[in-house]
Amino acid sequence: MGTQSDIKLIDENGLRLDGRSAGDLRPIRIEAGVLERADGSAMIEWGGNKIVVAVYGPREAYPKHNQDINRAIVKARYNMAAFSVDERKRPGPDRRSIEISKVLSEALSAAIMVEQFPRAQIDVFIEVLQADAGTRIAGLTASSVAIADAGIPMRDFVTGCTAGKVDGKVVLDLSKEEDNFGQADLPVAVLPKSGKIVLMQMDGDLSVEEFDTATSMIMNAIPRINEIQRNALSSRVKVEGGGGE
Amino acid sequence: MGTQSDIKLIDENGLRLDGRSAGDLRPIRIEAGVLERADGSAMIEWGGNKIVVAVYGPREAYPKHNQDINRAIVKARYNMAAFSVDERKRPGPDRRSIEISKVLSEALSAAIMVEQFPRAQIDVFIEVLQADAGTRIAGLTASSVAIADAGIPMRDFVTGCTAGKVDGKVVLDLSKEEDNFGQADLPVAVLPKSGKIVLMQMDGDLSVEEFDTATSMIMNAIPRINEIQRNALSSRVKVEGGGGE
């Protein structure tokens, strides 16, 4: 987690810089079917994040020696556009994006009925056009909409959210400033029907009690985010959350 | 095109730094069959350019999934030797040489009877030993001699020439200084029998009228250059152009 700062991130009323309370989400908007060529696609705007996801497949895995004779391979590729962050990002994968691609692939594999597509590959391309904290979770949440849009059978959605610690307080869905100057970041993704955890990473400093509070907040938010996913697929668009007054 | 300069590139008599008139070519010399291992080869000296070309093929395209079942793939590889330019060039392809290789491949594909060699590949390796403006055109002009030397059937030669604008005046076959300090560069290659244009690039600043003048000059020079190509194949060597008095 980032360095200390003099900025007070939570005011005396418990409100955050953008006016949210501890348990509030930023506005989330998902649209499915935004691309022509891809088999499935989705665009998500989550706070200041703007991420487009395209799905191709199931198609024959290539090269052949990578094929799994029992199930489809899910390959997520998380990538940040050069202009998506304040300082220009050099094109191409770095160690961070390779790790994120790995954990996103694993999380999606748990939801997709991979056993129906032996020897196949499902590609999920996640392009971050504008980054604003929580990109992996936002990209993953959009990915399961794009996979559904592609007509690929899933046991359930994958729905994610982060919590973290800011000014010593556990809060939901960190903003960029909270991520930069906070004390912990905990991205989690679940299968919302069962609450099974398919992605969890943490860095920072949390006591066991703080961890419990953070995961409660996340579990509490998951149904709201999943509803936005469902609505996107019913080709409706809904704006959720936003502001804490 | 390059930056402005105080050098006067054309004198009061309309003569250029090397004494040529606007429509004069630099000396050109082509020799075919200069290498042992290649299936066909040629060396061209054009002004201060010194370029060797080797052709291999038709041979089976590799990897196989690149094969075209209807025709041969033509792969030109334009490369500058580390010592070919004033400042040492790092070995290996850069973006410029990759683009040039692409347009040269396309120009040669238009001339070679590619439909006679399904699934095959024809490699044309163009090594610039000494660069002096107009290397792509010189390399391309030598390439069709090397392809003929390899016995690969062609509809016609590919014959190229550049024109450009210097001190506001349209001239043929830019020299290094004219290329560096001129206002436009227009490399063109044609099938000389029909005048069909198979390569054309331009950068700089040309009016429509200037473009017409430039292409007239080029079309005018093409038969002279093609004659040098033909002579090289009749295993004779001829020096053309040179000086403008």
Add this chain to the structure above:
Amino acid sequence: MGTQSDIKLIDENGLRLDGRSAGDLRPIRIEAGVLERADGSAMIEWGGNKIVVAVYGPREAYPKHNQDINRAIVKARYNMAAFSVDERKRPGPDRRSIEISKVLSEALSAAIMVEQFPRAQIDVFIEVLQADAGTRIAGLTASSVAIADAGIPMRDFVTGCTAGKVDGKVVLDLSKEEDNFGQADLPVAVLPKSGKIVLMQMDGDLSVEEFDTATSMIMNAIPRINEIQRNALSSRVKVEGGGGE
């Protein structure tokens, strides 16, 4: 060879910085079977060198177009750990390690009965954990123990040693300082039964007479080093050489 230095590397009694005489070896210790996964393995400590070697194979050569239908391919990969030298070494092969890998592969090919394993590949991974002059020879000497440990049939061991010139005098088995400030370095490896030379490199400045002295010293040391190799395979460990008093 390195630059001149003011350090006197050989004293008035003919003794070297570490107390050895001209023909003395540094202490050598080899242990076979040190790794679980590899088909064969060995660890060598030779002076301050600490090198581990793992052997995999014979296994099918991959990719297939690399296969030799008459014999096994031997691929040694010499690699220095980032922490093995004074200044951190960037991970990955450099030109030096690629050349060393080539000459080690060739030396081992001369000893292994490669004709018994057509289409196969034998991988020999040589990891230098701590470097102290003579790493290629130490790694090669350990390699033939690891190959024997893997049960791969060999005509003979490969046994190596270096000689060099220090303060104008020919000496055996250069130390780090002698390598840095000496006038010649001559690594040699032989099949000890026959004395056939399978690796020889030299750099520096040697007269023909000095070369003869150096190779005599090496040939003289080979049986002692080979005995340590043999002992390692008899699952005994022996310390040889060390000190010159």
Add this chain to the structure above:
Amino acid sequence: MPRDELGILSEIKKGYILRQLKEGKRGDGRTPDQFRSAEIKIDYVKRAPGSAYVELGKTRIVAGVKVEAGSPFPDTPNQGVLTTNVELLPMAFPTFEAGPPNESAIEVARVVDRGIRESKMIDLEALVIEPAQKVWIVFIDIDVLDFDGNLIDACTLGAVAALRSAVVNGSAAGKEDFRLPVRNTPVSVTMVKIGDNIVVDPDLEEEQISQARITVSTTEDGRIRAMQKGDNGWFTLDEIKKAISTSIDVGKQLREKYLK
């Protein structure tokens, strides 16, 4: 660019398109000289000083402009630096692959770059902070999200729109925010040859069956700034001259509609 890789265009369909073209008709009802209508959203990416989203048919790209302080090239100590990169994202087409730009992506980037550079749209001399030491580096990065033909023109439109709208944070040079020194408005117009017909702004189907491509970049003064012939076919000189004149005409329309 991929040629008929989808296998969706049978010979029958090719014949149909050709017959239609002979009558001056195109698959989507356009005339040969007609550009598709485009949608351009500037300031699409807030973190970039300049950006634009362009939809041309179903071709979708995002162009972002970043401006950072850095060193000039040794041979142009008194000029800022301009660099253009195009990413043909694997999401944009089934056969596009992840990895460093291939020859197609490099060609698109270099043709876009030449149109902008040779028109002298950006006054690079005005981007010097300290001569020979520190200049502004203008990075144009373009993400291709969806591919439906004519990338060069879509990317040029996006890059030019992003440059025109950019507001640069000057603090890295101790200066106020500033707009890029824009002098003119280059536009590229790309045409392909199908049989004996030449059509403007080809869509994916047209690109897949065309023999040759020509791009002409012009400025509002009607001057030619860059050209690029592509693909394995050929043009006659007359066809090229006609293409230049079409480019000047269509370029005017595009400037009028999208870049005022």
Add this chain to the structure above:
Amino acid sequence: MPRDELGILSEIKKGYILRQLKEGKRGDGRTPDQFRSAEIKIDYVKRAPGSAYVELGKTRIVAGVKVEAGSPFPDTPNQGVLTTNVELLPMAFPTFEAGPPNESAIEVARVVDRGIRESKMIDLEALVIEPAQKVWIVFIDIDVLDFDGNLIDACTLGAVAALRSAVVNGSAAGKEDFRLPVRNTPVSVTMVKIGDNIVVDPDLEEEQISQARITVSTTEDGRIRAMQKGDNGWFTLDEIKKAISTSIDVGKQLREKYLK
């Protein structure tokens, strides 16, 4: 990590392991919460200021710490730099390949790095030589020689032991030799889920048949500093909570035994 690539684990064997686990027994006789006994040799490589050889089961790694003077990152001018690299050497397993670190090697390195970085084990502020100009760069490089499961914990143990024992040559900054400014002792504990059972410190066989992996890094104050869930399976929240408590307990034992 490779999953059953050796083909040595038949379905029969899997069933056997599962039945055994139901009775709380593991292949090598350990209880589910039991770490294998490790061997750690510090100062294993004399040319590195800090180093450690770790043997955990038959997993064997060497961690080396190098410290060099260099430039700080622009956004943290008042901090030293910490960097962690793990090489899955091809000698360590039949299917490991030479080349730059793949996604598995990168994940191990980044999880090890996070445990150390987020615990603030090394006081990076104390590693500044000249603010914004020159700081100490701490390179943690780990060679994996032999692979028998649970690389993350073996590598974390090695890295922490090497950092704790390092004595840095200060001459590059005109200073005396010094120890790294160590503030605490992070330990990672990794568990995998096999059927409904969760076991600590999996060996190779257990990793190959497990569905999901969870790593929890803690410090001696019982606080969580880093976590990573891996593999295609899932955990319930209760399983995670149990894993955290196990990690704190086992972490204490490891610190007591190996990092005093």
Add this chain to the structure above:
Amino acid sequence: MPRDELGILSEIKKGYILRQLKEGKRGDGRTPDQFRSAEIKIDYVKRAPGSAYVELGKTRIVAGVKVEAGSPFPDTPNQGVLTTNVELLPMAFPTFEAGPPNESAIEVARVVDRGIRESKMIDLEALVIEPAQKVWIVFIDIDVLDFDGNLIDACTLGAVAALRSAVVNGSAAGKEDFRLPVRNTPVSVTMVKIGDNIVVDPDLEEEQISQARITVSTTEDGRIRAMQKGDNGWFTLDEIKKAISTSIDVGKQLREKYLK
């Protein structure tokens, strides 16, 4: 180097060559100790301060020397820098591939480099412009255009001839043009073993059927400066000693003929 990759050498031909060699005859009529006659053109490339074209049999190479001002290596602050690169161009042989130098190209470059470096042909101490700050960097780049055996000697001849003839533009250091400080004339002589015969300057056919290769680089004082044994075969010590003496003799002839 490729070994019989053309498939042109049947076992019958091999047998024939061997029988001929037993009688001291080679395919092109040379004696075992005879070098092919070479053609060397210096100043072949005008843009390089030094250059040479070498034809040895049908092996054709161009060596170019560039000299640029740059930083010295930290551990040799009072020396210029010498670097040698060899490109086995795909034009030179059917199986040579484009791309970064492979192990064969690297070996050739390093053996050529060692012969020049260890003979101290170039006085690197004389190439310092400002100690520890700025030195002359000598780049030797070699293009292999056509491959007919014995690259090491062809490349060494070309590199040495180019270095001897180089006239450097001194303006980058505010100096006059100057010749490189050349102290002696290293020559490499390469031999291969075919059966029990050792032949000098092998051509392609001989390289393809040989078991082992030895290169010895010497200076005019008859001293050995670099050696390299290559390929999967072996030499006896006596064979090596004979090769050294041959190298000294042949080296004298080469210096006399081509490097006066």
